[in-house]
Amino acid sequence: MTPSYQSAQLQNLLKYRERMLSHKETTLNPHTARKIQSIVEDLERQIFDLALSLGHPTDLGHPTDLGHPTDLGHPTDINLSNNSIDENVAANTVVGTFSTTDPDTGDNTFTYQLVAGTGDTDNAAFTIVGDKLQINSSPDFETQSSYSIRVQTTDPSGESYSENLTININDVNEGPTDLDLSNNSIDENVAANTVVGKLLNMLVGSDFHTRVAPAAF
Ligand SMILES: [Ca+2]
Ligand SMILES: [Ca+2]
Ligand SMILES: [Ca+2]
Numbered sequence: 001m002t003p004s005y006q007s008a009q010l011q012n013l014l015k016y017r018e019r020m021l022s023h024k025e026t027t028l029n030p031h032t033a034r035k036i037q038s039i040v041e042d043l044e045r046q047i048f049d050l051a052l053s054l055g056h057p058t059d060l061g062h063p064t065d066l067g068h069p070t071d072l073g074h075p076t077d078i079n080l081s082n083n084s085i086d087e088n089v090a091a092n093t094v095v096g097t098f099s100t101t102d103p104d105t106g107d108n109t110f111t112y113q114l115v116a117g118t119g120d121t122d123n124a125a126f127t128i129v130g131d132k133l134q135i136n137s138s139p140d141f142e143t144q145s146s147y148s149i150r151v152q153t154t155d156p157s158g159e160s161y162s163e164n165l166t167i168n169i170n171d172v173n174e175g176p177t178d179l180d181l182s183n184n185s186i187d188e189n190v191a192a193n194t195v196v197g198k199l200l201n202m203l204v205g206s207d208f209h210t211r212v213a214p215a216a217f
């Protein structure tokens with residue numbers, strides 16, 4: 001029966017052991033091979049102790065099980081250095097830089113892409129260039145204040161992890177964008193100084209408020 005290794009820490013140890021064993025097989029230096037062997041033995045003690053604490057020591061008692069860990073060493077987290085930008089920034093502005101958490105210390109290069117799946121609603125509004133996330137068009141807070149994307153990171157072995165991320169747009173006070181009169185027609189022959197209408201100062205979106213100008217005419 002194939003044991004189920006749910007613990008990430010345990011999986012990491014198993015993966016590390018597997019790598020050490022393959023190094024040992026390929027090395028031509030007997031001294032290095034002995035050093036690796038002692039690392040492997042130490043790892044096996046750690047694995048056994050950890051497995052014991054997790055309640056499945058019997059599975060791990062068989063070296064053959066240990067020799068075939070499956071699906072190990074994949075990335076476990078994606079981080080975006082910044083997830084909010086001001087509205088009205090230029091098209092193709094960089095939102096932030098991605099980084100990946102991966103149990104393999106040797107995995108330092110990751111590729112990022114927008115992928116289909118949960119939370120991919122606004123994937124089309126962004127482009128990934130290298131490890132940078134860019135917004136395709138200048139954002140307008142009053143039109144859309146947050147974006148949901150799904151990003152996948154892939155390690156050098158081709159193992160991947162994907163995550164749903166939210167990008168928030170910061171509201172900027174944009175000042176008045178329009179002026180209106182409350183009324184713009186008046187009968188002929190009215191008395192001098194008759195009020196035609198009030199000057200209204202209109203601002204859009206979340207900045208919206210209507211201010212009655214002090215001077216009416
Ligand atoms: Ca990895
Ligand atoms: Ca994350
Ligand atoms: Ca706006």
Ligand SMILES: [Ca+2]
Nearest residue numbers: 171172173174
């Ligand atoms: Ca605004």
